[in-house]
Amino acid sequence: MEEAAAGEKLDVVLFPWLAFGHLIPYLELAKRLAARGHAVTFVSTPRNVARLPPVPAQLAPRLRLVALPPPAVEGLPEGAESTADVPPEKNELIKKAVDGLAAPFAAFLADAVARGRRPDWIVIDFCHNWLPAIADxxxxxCAVFQIVPAAMVAFCGSRSANAAHPRTTPEDFTVPPKWCASFPSAIAYRRHEADWVAGMFNPNASGVSDMDRLWEITERTRFTIYRSSDEIDPAGAGVFALLTDLYQKPAIPAGVLLQPELDGRDDDESRSGARPEVLQWLDSQPPKSVIYVALGSEAPLTASDLHELALGLEVAGVRFLWAFRKPSGMSAPGTDVGELLPTGFEDRTQGHGLVWTGWVPQVRVLAHGAVGAFLTHCGWGSTIEGLVYGHPLVMLPFVVDQGLIARAMAERRVGVEVARDESDGSFGRDDVAAAVRRVMVEEEGKVFSTNAKKLKQVLGDQRRQDQYMDELEGYLTRYKDNNSS
Structure with a gap:
């Protein structure tokens, strides 16, 4: 901290997993470090770099984007460089593609060192288990940056914790693990989610399990950074001490990495002067009357899910803006959105509902005065965005950390989870409508709204968010010359 305050500047390389839910928060961390005067190199592949938001002009001298040549992987379509480019069942092949970046990254690092630009740090994601050896x-x-909440990593547990308390069936994941005694009992996976979590412990098409990657990386790096904070993490403030003890490495919250005044400046409107059509539509709606619906770009939705969600919004009778993304497997060329929705749905909801298939500036939508709630898949980034703007949540989680996040936010009474069949995860229109009306229409919704606004005030404490970055900056400065791992 004192060294950082005295003006010592760092050279940091950031290398995220090839998924936009990871690329964007890594870029946000890169921007915050660059804004503090540090030199930052953001590494990915050509197509991913091209699809990133532009770097703000004032940061461009200190933040450079480097594209490594992607390897050819059997089974991956040409040009598939992120999980957004493939259906969920091919995500394992993206991990093989990441492994194929080892040689290009080694060449990049060797060249940087030869040019006298040896990085002070390399910050990596859960998947780069081969990288610490190259860095050594x-x-x-190296440090790890986890874009999932700390609760997820604590729930998965360290190698030693799992050896001491093995979980052998999916049902074992429907309760908090023994090392998470402080977790509320509700913060666990549903039975229909547990198969996915249990699968993290099994080798995939890359030949390595996700958990083995995570354990190896955590064991070979100095510390772990989390996109989280004491105020918002599903497991609460004590989770960072728990993780420090579990992994015998510091667990460092970096804050939410989303301050309203720092985001939304590089969108179409600021570049061209044209106001996006979805914002124009919101301009015509009454204050707090619209529920914004967005389930991310990679939620494993079925045709039945889409129909029941649409009909649930219709039955609920509220105004809605739906950022519609065609699910993988339903994106064949020529497929019209109308074919994926119930017959006549758009006609029946015209005037009070908008299904939008183009680009949606999500942060600016959530900041709009017409939006009163957020129907979300509970991806961590989307959840943070919704709460930073004080919106109560209607929650429809699917995979990864989403179920844990939904349970925690329901415990905090900032929203409700859509009721689902415990065994297969299916839901119906009435389940959607009931959850939407509880948040948007019924008296109970005032409680959710009040609690969400209280959390907004906490997360909007800029001094506290800056303090998290101060503490991270101090760790990066002090630990870079400590050769013990």
């Missing part, structure tokens, strides 16, 4: 050859320390 050049004496460069």
């Amino acid at each position: 050859e050049h004496g460069v320390p």
